[in-house]
Each structure stands twice: as C-alpha cells, then as structure tokens.
Amino acid sequence: MPDDSHAEALVAAAREGDPRSLARLVSLVENGSAALRPVMRAVLPHAGHARVVGLTGSPGVGKSTVTAALVRAYRALGLRVGVLAVDPTSPFTGGALLGDRVRMQDHATDPGVFIRSMASRGHLGGLAAAAPQALRILDAAGFDVICVETVGVGQAEVEIASLADSTLVIVAPGMGDSIQAAKAGILEIADLFVVNKSDRPGAQEVVRDLRTMLAMARFGADGWKPPIVSASAATGDGIEELVARLDEHWSWLESSGERDRRRLARARAEVSAIAVAEMRRQLGGLPGQSRLDDLAAQVAAGKLDPYSAADELIAG
Amino acid sequence: MPDDSHAEALVAAAREGDPRSLARLVSLVENGSAALRPVMRAVLPHAGHARVVGLTGSPGVGKSTVTAALVRAYRALGLRVGVLAVDPTSPFTGGALLGDRVRMQDHATDPGVFIRSMASRGHLGGLAAAAPQALRILDAAGFDVICVETVGVGQAEVEIASLADSTLVIVAPGMGDSIQAAKAGILEIADLFVVNKSDRPGAQEVVRDLRTMLAMARFGADGWKPPIVSASAATGDGIEELVARLDEHWSWLESSGERDRRRLARARAEVSAIAVAEMRRQLGGLPGQSRLDDLAAQVAAGKLDPYSAADELIAG
Numbered sequence: 001m002p003d004d005s006h007a008e009a010l011v012a013a014a015r016e017g018d019p020r021s022l023a024r025l026v027s028l029v030e031n032g033s034a035a036l037r038p039v040m041r042a043v044l045p046h047a048g049h050a051r052v053v054g055l056t057g058s059p060g061v062g063k064s065t066v067t068a069a070l071v072r073a074y075r076a077l078g079l080r081v082g083v084l085a086v087d088p089t090s091p092f093t094g095g096a097l098l099g100d101r102v103r104m105q106d107h108a109t110d111p112g113v114f115i116r117s118m119a120s121r122g123h124l125g126g127l128a129a130a131a132p133q134a135l136r137i138l139d140a141a142g143f144d145v146i147c148v149e150t151v152g153v154g155q156a157e158v159e160i161a162s163l164a165d166s167t168l169v170i171v172a173p174g175m176g177d178s179i180q181a182a183k184a185g186i187l188e189i190a191d192l193f194v195v196n197k198s199d200r201p202g203a204q205e206v207v208r209d210l211r212t213m214l215a216m217a218r219f220g221a222d223g224w225k226p227p228i229v230s231a232s233a234a235t236g237d238g239i240e241e242l243v244a245r246l247d248e249h250w251s252w253l254e255s256s257g258e259r260d261r262r263r264l265a266r267a268r269a270e271v272s273a274i275a276v277a278e279m280r281r282q283l284g285g286l287p288g289q290s291r292l293d294d295l296a297a298q299v300a301a302g303k304l305d306p307y308s309a310a311d312e313l314i315a316g
Numbered sequence: 317m318p319d320d321s322h323a324e325a326l327v328a329a330a331r332e333g334d335p336r337s338l339a340r341l342v343s344l345v346e347n348g349s350a351a352l353r354p355v356m357r358a359v360l361p362h363a364g365h366a367r368v369v370g371l372t373g374s375p376g377v378g379k380s381t382v383t384a385a386l387v388r389a390y391r392a393l394g395l396r397v398g399v400l401a402v403d404p405t406s407p408f409t410g411g412a413l414l415g416d417r418v419r420m421q422d423h424a425t426d427p428g429v430f431i432r433s434m435a436s437r438g439h440l441g442g443l444a445a446a447a448p449q450a451l452r453i454l455d456a457a458g459f460d461v462i463c464v465e466t467v468g469v470g471q472a473e474v475e476i477a478s479l480a481d482s483t484l485v486i487v488a489p490g491m492g493d494s495i496q497a498a499k500a501g502i503l504e505i506a507d508l509f510v511v512n513k514s515d516r517p518g519a520q521e522v523v524r525d526l527r528t529m530l531a532m533a534r535f536g537a538d539g540w541k542p543p544i545v546s547a548s549a550a551t552g553d554g555i556e557e558l559v560a561r562l563d564e565h566w567s568w569l570e571s572s573g574e575r576d577r578r579r580l581a582r583a584r585a586e587v588s589a590i591a592v593a594e595m596r597r598q599l600g601g602l603p604g605q606s607r608l609d610d611l612a613a614q615v616a617a618g619k620l621d622p623y624s625a626a627d628e629l630i631a632g
Binding site: 036037040041043044045047048132133136260263264265266267268270271272274275276278279280292293295296297299300302304305306307308309310311313314 | 352353356359360361363449452576581583584587590592611615618622625626629
C-alpha cells in the first residue's frame with residue numbers, strides 16, 4: 001500500500017509514460033484500495049485536461065469497433081488516447097468486453113494508447129465511484145482523449161454516461177428492438193448518435209427512426225441537437241465525420257458553459273459515492289457487522305421492523 | 317402520509333383482500349415514501365409465510381409466459397398468488413415488463429391474484445431496498461406464493477435473486493449467447509433451470525449444454541443440485557413438473573436450514589440498504605446539499621481531492 005511519496009512516484013512514472021505504473025494505479029481503483037487516498041492527492045494537480053468520450057449501446061452494435069476506429073483517428077492526429085471498457089452488467093467477470101479487446105490488438109504496442117477493462121466487482125461504491133477515479137488517473141497521466149466504453153443497460157449506462165464530456169449512443173441495423181427499447185432513455189444521454197454498420201440492410205431505416213425521434217424531442221434555444229453520424233467502423237467510413245462532430249460538440253460544451261456544469265456534476269457524484277461507500281464501510285466494519293447480524297436476525301424473526309433496525313444500526 | 321393508525325387500517329384492508337389498499341401500499345414502497353415506516357411496523361406481525369419464487373432470464377426467453385403459467389397452476393391449487401415484475405434495467409419506465417403484463421390479463425379480475433410492475437426510479441436505495449419491502453407487504457397481505465420476475469442482467473439480477481426462496485433461471489433455444497453470456501453467473505443463483513419453448517429447434521442442445529455445465533459444477537454433499545425442467549409455458553407443457561420441482565426445493569430449503577439462512581441474508585440486505593439510503597438522504601439534505609455543492613466545486617477545480625471532500629462531507 002503506497003504512502004504519499006510512493007503514490008507520487010507512481011503518478012510521476014505514469015506521467016512519463018510508464019504503462020506498468022499506470023496499470024498499477026488503475027488496479028488500485030478497481031480493487032477499491034485504501035491506497036487510493038494518497039494517489040488521488042498525487043494526481044490532483046495534473047488532472048482536468050482530457051476530453052472524455054463515452055460510448056454506449058446494446059450488445060452487438062459494434063462499440064469496440066467504433067472505439068478502435070476513434071483510437072486510430074485520434075492517434076493519427078498525434079493525440080494520446082486512453083480506453084476504459086466498463087462492464088456494469090457483470091459482477092463476476094469483465095469477460096464480455098475483454099473478449100472484444102482482441103480487436104484493439106493493433107494498438108497493443110503503441111505507448112500513446114492505454115487500454116483497460118474494468119468489471120464491476122460489486123465492491124463498495126461500485127462503478128459509480130471507481131470509473132471517475134480511473135478517469136482522473138488517466139487524465140493526470142497525460143492522455144488527451146479518454147474513451148469510456150460501456151454496455152447500454154439502464155441505470156448503469158446513465159451513470160457512466162454522466163461521466164463523459166460527450167456521449168455517443170451507438171445503434172446498428174438488425175438489432176431488432178434496440179432503438180425501441182432504448183427510446184425512453186437515450187435521448188437523455190446522447191450527445192451524438194452513431195448508426196454503425198451503415199453498409200448493412202436497414203441502416204437507412206434506423207437513421208430515419210432516429211430522425212423522427214429527434215424531431216419530436218425538444219431542445220433548448222441554445223441547446224445542442226444530437227447529430228446522427230452513419231458509419232462503418234470496420235472499414236473506417238464515417239469516422240472522419242464522427243471526429244469532426246465530436247470537435248463541434250467539444251466547442252459547444254466550452255462556449256455554452258455546459259462543460260463546467262458537467263464536470264461539477266461529475267465531481268458531485270464522485271464525492272457523494274465515496275462518502276456513501278465510506279459510510280457503508282463504517283456500517284459493515286467489525287463491530288457494526290455483528291450488530292447488523294443481530295438486527296437482521298430480529299427482522300427475519302418478525303420481532304423488529306427493518307426501519308427501526310436501520311435506525312438502531314446508524315445510531316450505533 | 318399515513319400515521320400508525322392509518323397504516324394499520326390500510327394493511328388490514330389489504331389483508332381482507334382489498335386490491336386498492338394493497339396497490340396503495342406497494343406505491344408507497346415504489347415512491348420510497350417516508351410513510352413506509354408505520355406501514356412496515358403494521359405488517360410486521362403478519363409477514364413470514366409466503367413462498368417467494370424468483371424468475372429471471374434474458375429478454376425474450378418467455379419469463380412472463382412462465383410466470384403466467386405458474387400463476388395458473390398455483391391458482392388451480394387454491395393458493396393466492398402475487399406477482400412483482402421488477403425492471404432493474406430501466407430507470408425511466410417499467411415499460412419493457414409492463415408490456416408483457418398483457419399476457420396476464422386472464423388473471424386481471426381474479427381477487428386471488430395481484431400483479432404489479434416496479435421500475436427502478438433510481439430513487440434512494442433503489443430496488444435493493446424497495447423489492448424486499450414490496451415482498452413483505454404482499455406476504456403480510458396473505459399471498460401464499462409471490463413470483464418476482466426480473467430481467468437477467470448482472471448485479472441487479474443477483475440482488476433480486478437473493479430475495480427469493482427459489483430462483484428459476486429461464487433459458488430458451490435460439491437466444492444465441494444467452495447461456496454462454498450468463499454462464500459465469502447463473503450457477504450461483506439458479507435453484508432450478510427452465511428450458512422454455514421446448515418445442516422449438518435447439519431445445520435439446522440447450523438442455524445438453526446446461527447438463528454439461530452442471531456436471532462440471534461442484535455441489536455440497538447435502539447440497540441441492542438444480543434440476544432442469546423442459547417446458548412450453550405457452551401450451552402449459554412441463555408446468556406440472558416445474559411445480560413439483562419447486563415443492564421439492566421448498567422441502568429441501570426447510571430441511572436443510574437453508575430457508576432460514578436465506579431469510580436472514582435477505583433481512584440483512586434490507587436493513588443495510590435502508591440504513592445506507594437513510595445516510596445518503598442525510599448527506600443530500602438541505603444543509604448537506606449546499607455543502608456537497610461547495611466541496612464538488614473544489615474537486616472540479618482541482619483544489620481538493622475527492623476523498624478529502626468525502627471526509628469533510630461526512631464530518632459535516
């Protein structure tokens with residue numbers, strides 16, 4: 001467990017481009033290590049510069065292919081790119097997304113690219129606390145763009161999307177109900193839509209459906225209306241336009257003041273998640289643990305209602 | 317907001333079979349109402365009798381059809397049946413599962429059946445806190461069997477499954493990667509497997525895959541080995557066997573002491589979720605709110621690390 005000087009040395013090495021130090025730091029986040037405290041102090045002066053691009057969508061729409069295409073495009077512009085693949089659906093393994101990492105292999109030896117999968121291990125605070133901290137570390141390590149890729153599933157998706165400066169919602173033809181199922185939610189999180197696999201049958205219909213949906217939605221006078229980019233990430237078609245639209249969104253975020261609002265909301269969620277995790281840890285600590293067991297036994301036996309039990313637990 | 321006597325009157329009416337009082341009580345849970353406290357005190361003496369059957373599986377496997385078939389079977393035995401359809405994937409609407417409720421319409425006028433969809437509104441404590449409370453209310457209202465139906469997605473699925481006495485994992489042929497994707501997790505939560513749509517091509521292969529998976533898994537000497545039931549819920553084929561296997565599991569839960577262990581774990585999770593929600597509410601309350609905003613602004617500006625901010629927030 002690193003102390004302050006050890007944490008500073010790790011952060012300095014990561015900033016100089018040492019991938020092993022960076023990987024070590026992200027592991028501390030993933031494991032919810034107590035060693036994060038000195039690390040977070042050490043990265044503080046260096047963070048705040050990276051653009052965070054969120055990529056989400058149903059399984060099978062080609063999130064990893066789009067991410068890989070964006071990595072290639074930003075590398076061609078000379079930018080350093082980090083990729084965090086976050087799987088909120090799997091408490092057991094990061095396998096689903098890790099499998100897709102194979103497509104990233106052409107970047108495996110590029111020191112300007114850092115790729116990491118994170119699984120929700122169900123640890124305290126979960127991804128809501130872990131993801132912003134991993135972003136903060138990659139940011140401090142000097143990455144210009146950080147892509148956060150996550151499976152599109154309800155609340156977790158919304159939480160991850162809330163971390164990004166720009167959120168891409170990726171859809172594809174032939175995914176059946178993907179748009180329909182997502183309809184209620186995606187308008188609230190999408191800054192840009194990508195219709196991937198645009199060379200497949202049905203792509204035009206997907207674009208049309210999205211246009212109809214957007215036409216019915218309301219946007220503020222100075223608001224951003226999410227553009228729809230048709231792309232075939234596998235061939236690279238449409239990626240240049242996607243990068244251009246992302247640049248426009250970045251400019252809008254800055255000029256509208258929305259970037260600062262989003263970063264404030266992100267910090268708010270991060271602090272709140274850490275505070276709740278800390279309180280939960282205090283509840284689950286050794287003395288509280290047996291107290292919780294006692295109270296739970298009374299609730300299970302029908303002798304105490306769960307609210308009174310919770311009150312007693314908090315009162316200690 | 318009901319006081320103690322009002323809560324007792326509502327609970328008494330629900331126990332006498334008044335569906336509107338019951339619906340009102342479940343709404344209090346869904347909205348995370350402060351009025352739950354007196355309600356939970358009022359239901360306390362009446363709960364603890366119902367069998368809770370969890371049903372989970374990927375979208376499209378026929379969860380609602382299996383649930384409807386089970387409702388029919390238990391009604392034929394003269395038992396009162398409650399159904400809670402919980403959608404952890406949707407913070408916005410309970411639509412996905414509500415749509416399927418149409419299939420339940422033949423039970424709509426049966427006073428021995430109560431059907432309710434609950435969406436995760438992202439409210440404090442979320443489904444982890446809400447679902448056990450809704451179960452407790454249906455239990456106290458005198459339902460003999462309560463079916464909890466939920467979409468199979470990672471952590472939420474595991475949490476919901478942990479509420480049930482018996483968890484059915486439903487799979488179906490032609491769902492592609494459903495078993496593969498779930499593999500890592502379903503063994504940990506499944507008490508019984510249902511291969512639904514058993515008249516479709518590929519059903520035999522699904523059964524074989526499950527058998528292979530179970531053959532490789534280890535079970536304790538006095539442990540329960542999950543049976544595999546082939547069924548076609550739409551025609552009713554296999555439902556009689558499913559009910560028989562559920563009865564065997566219920567007997568095993570009782571004789572092995574596992575039922576008490578599971579109910580203790582459920583009470584533990586419930587008390588803990590309420591305590592954390594209460595602490596989170598205290599953090600987000602009016603004085604804390606502006607304090608959180610102040611601290612978040614310092615974190616966003618790079619002046620304070622998020623752990624120190626969380627410490628200050630907790631210290632008040």
